[in-house]
Amino acid sequence: MSFLGYLALAWLLGTAAASWAGPDPLAVAALALGLSLWALFLKKGGLVLPLLMPLLVAGAYWHYAATLEREPSPLARLTESGPYLLRGVVDGEPSEKNSFIRYLVQARHVQVEGGGWQAIKGRLLVVLPSSLRFRYGDLLELEGRLEAWSPQGGSPVVDGALDATMFYPEARWLGSGFGDPVIGGLIQWRERLKDALSRALPEPEAALAQGVLLGRRGPLPKEVLGAMDATGTSHLLAASGQNVTLIAGLATVSLAWLVGARWALAAGLALTAGYALLVGGSAPVVRAAIMGGLYALAHISGRPRGGLQPLLLAGAGMLGWDPLLVEDISFQLSFASTLGLVLWSYPLQGWLWRLLEGKVPRGFYPWLRPIAGLMAITVAATAFTWPLTALYFGRASLMALVANVLVVPSFVPLLVTAGLAALAGSLWGGAASGLGWLVWPWAKYMLSTVQALASVPGVVLGWDGIGLGHLAAYGAVVAALTWLLRRSSLAGRRLGYPLPQVALVGLALFGLGGGIWGLWTSAPSGDRLEVAFLEVGNGTAVLVSAPGGVRILIDGGPHGEAISKALGRQLPFWERSLDLVVVTSFQMRHIGGLVEVLDRYHVGKVVLPPTDGQSYTYHTLQEAMNRNGVPILWAAQGQQLRWSGGFLLRAVYVADEEPVAFHLMFGNIGILILSSLSPDGQRALLKEGWPMAHVIYLYQRGGAEPTLLRQIVSASSARVLVLQGALEGLPEAGPDLGREVLVLRPSLGKDVVIATDGHRLWVEGPRGP
8 A cells, every 4th residue: 555545544534533532632642543553563754654644644633623613504503493484395205104204405595484485505404294185396485393303213224314304294396397307317216217117126126126126115014124134135225325335346256267368357336336326326325335336346457455545545635534434334334335345245255266276077167256255245145234234323234245246146137127117118118017127036035035034033233332432342353364265265366167068058947947936926716706805904905816917906095105015915917907007996905006006017907986176185186097098997886897707796885985885706605895984885785785795795884883894794604794893892713703703803914715616605714025
């Protein structure tokens, strides 16, 4: 390392010491003295380096302290008071959760205590209900209290600190087009890519592909997110610096044996830059892209160990511009993972090769070479970031190393195939479904591996008391291993065994095999009718799969995330169409998720209740039907829809202010979908004549009426009762209903699935993860 590299190291360590030591200058002074003695021991630069390194440490300490003493912004001084009337522009891509959306807003004007409008600067985080939707560049008027911002409590990771937050203020839209047109175009393009992946893949594979490609988690089930946290692989779903560094390292190493060094350099740098742009081009990602690019340049130029000095210079420059970055988790992860690649990946690859060489037939060398490279990249990045995750999150995954070694090699193939499918689908909607076959095997492999490893007992170790002493001990072990690796590796040896054509065929067969396996395991039953009563939370949704491949969805649950997960559980991954969507009521619990369904699936037609809805969700549903060109039928009493194979759907109860009740008939088996029909509606249907129903589905809205339920079971001769909603007081088993009836309840991600051949019934649920 040259003279400049040592100076950059002094600035980095000085800034880090200032952050950790706080106002105490003794620790910084001890660091300066230690670096000076170290420089004397190295005998580099005579006395100049031992003198300059302590001065740079002191300068970094002063620069950090001066930055902390800056005055708070005008917007921050208004926190914990108010309420205020504020106008600002949406300054980033909204982050949507189940029931609310987070917006970053750039404040422009504020009205204080009924006075006139005053210009103001600052950024705030605004949390609004999901029923209010705005876009980047929209000018909003917000009325509410300003609160101090804190990065804890589930707030999103943002580029730089915020000045304030507003929780559920009154919000009014004043106009659009106030943002940067380039950023606005990039956000729209990301939305098109996201929608293309949603159309190409089911859940949770679509959410995983969106997380890998676009840096957004999407509607992944909680159990999947928990598994990824437990195995230390959740970084794959975020626009993190660690991800950018992994892309640079994996692409460069894996492509070097496939297309040669020069093309690998170009591909690695292009993939890194493209990924940084796709995930939003935020400052943390750009910083990580710079570091990852430096690693790629050093590796392909034939000097993989020469990347240390550029990394130190880049890190020192970033901290010189903003010393508070030293406390940014994203900066620390990207710097640590790049440092791991620079120090460990090449020596570890040489050590692995030395371990294997001569012990396996030479014909296997072309296969083992890339495997050793991918393993070295993964181990290096994981080993250097593992203590940071333990420090900040109070826990460490004992399976992190194994999980990353098994999962991370599939990261780049998933990224590339998801990018191809999203790009093609954004240009031509029909292409997304066809290319989904390329993406699904990689996503399925990653999800299955993570969930299998997370099921191992004791996989997560809680470390609430971890501190700097533990990090120092871990750092000493890493330093010793680094010294050993660099001594034992094959210095300067190029391990270049080209990949044979049969390997390329093997990679293609992996994707084809995954597709065939998916077809085999999720093929429809053929001559049977399957009715899945979906667990979607506080709402109703029923999926009917009839002979001939007919798919009917009755209601869509309360929100898009729930119905997307449920359909992903029940439909084959290639199935992206629904012949019919039936709406029993315009209440939120019935239609909240249908906008997502209409945008993700090709829908043949929609059956709607005869009464117009007045809610915001209803108008959003209308817009989605118009946008996708879906024909509409209006439900009427006695209306019948027939399909080949003897399958009949009939509206048996249509009344104002009540959900529509439908009766399914297949052969001699009847299934009655009452949805959330009120007790008065149930009594009215009893008076009109209850249809034959072997299975009854009811969503209970209010208090239970066991007597009415016994009358319904008696009138219909039902054998199976599927209940959802407010279940308190409802019967737990058949004897409570006066006869033997099987009572089932979809719950906790478990769907109830009932199948029939027209003569017999099979209960195949609850079904779920």
